[in-house]
Amino acid sequence: MSKVYISLKEAKHQFSILLDSITESDKADFISSIYKEQICNETINDYLDDSNNFENKGEGFLDDPIATLNMIANDVKKRVPLDAILSSENIRSPTIGENADCLPHLTVHVDEFLYDEEDVEELVEEGKLKRNYCKDCGSKNIDSLIFTSHSMSRADLFFIFNNSLPTLENKVVLDIGSRLGSVLYGAYVFTDASRIIGVEMNEDLCKLQKDIVSKYNMEDRIEVLHKRIEEAEDIVQLADVIIINNPFEFYVSENEHIQIWQFLRRHIKRETILITCPHLETIFKSLNTQIHLSNWVKPYNLGWNEANMFYNKTNTEDTSFNDIAFYEII
Structure with a gap:
């Protein structure tokens, strides 16, 4: 039987009727x-x-x-290995902070932009991924491996760009450590931002992003810069929205990590929206940046409304996006 399609107007009408039949709670x-x-x-x-x-x-x-x-x-x-880590990348094991337990033999890199939970389950069933390791080889004394991602998921991107931020018309979005480009693509399809800039220090990843941007005709608003963020002072100062998805601790030394945050503290302009994963409080708890957060940022008011009320963490037990934090530079 062939599918029967209805118009967007009719779909909205039917959905409204369905919502009206459900209790408010x-x-x-x-x-x-x-x-x-x-x-x-x-x-x-x-x-x-x-x-x-x-x-x-x-x-x-x-x-x-x-x-x-x-x-x-x-x-x-199709363009990257299963773990989405290129041979030209130098992944480090963090020595401090909440990811200090991510030792190489215990950590599985699974890119959440590429693989959602169902994909991961399929990979496990196919034997391409393992969830556990044997603590005493040959015994049943097993423990869970640590899964980590260096990209935001497609659900994260929808949550940030489609449901949390105001209109970004004539605004500049900057992704620091853009890697595969997921944030850039999300900003492109979900927002009207005039410029979307990715800064990435790995040349091969920059080439991959540029190839995708060209193939999907996104060159009118997306640009990818092959630089360290410390070399892009003008771009940092220009940005109205900055996304930082834990791009430092797996790639630079602790001292470099501190210096990058001090650089950002000096150059991000006032009223910029800063989105981080994890929270700055979590990052700075074990990193001696000498930055007092209360003098630099304040929580950004997401302005929850009826249209996106189902993301309001006070109204739902869903914790999917709890690691994503929104700030405004003061």
Whole structure:
């Protein structure tokens, strides 16, 4: 039986009727559950199986940000190893902080932009990933491996750009340590930001991002710079929104890590929205930056409203986005 499609107007009408039939106390959980099931698992296999023909998908597909992100993720998977770590990268094991237990033999790198939970389960079932390790070889004394990601998930990007931030028209978005480019693509499909800039110190990752940006016709607003962030003072000062997804501790020494934060403290302009994962309080707890957060940032008011009430952590037990923090530079 062929699918029957309805218009957007009719879909909104039917959805409103369905919402009206649900009790107020259950509405938030209902919308959240629908979102979590659909956001990264759109039925677009026909597109994903033929991502090289992106140009032929048609304008309707290009207007679907979720489908576009899913397609990009599928494309990037084909260009990187399973752990999404390139041979030219120098991944370090943090010696301080909450990730100090991420020892090489205990840590599995799984990029959340490329692989959601269902993908991971499939990889485990196929034997391509392991969740546990044997503490005494040959025995049943096992423990869990540590899974870590160096990218934000597609759900994270939706949460940040589609549901948390105000309009970004005429604004500049900066991603520090852009790696595979996930934040850049998310900002492109979900916002009207005039400039979206990624700063990445690994040349091979820059080439990958530029290739994707070119292929998906995003060059009008996205640019990728092959630099260390300390070499991009002018870009830092220009940015209205800065995303920092833990790009330092796995890549630089503790002393360099401190110096980068001191550099950012000096050059990020007032009223910039700073989005970090994890929270600055978590990062600075074990890092002697000599920066007093209360003199630098304040919590950014997300302005929760009825349209995105299901993300309000006071109304739901969902903790999916608890590690993402929003600040405003003061």
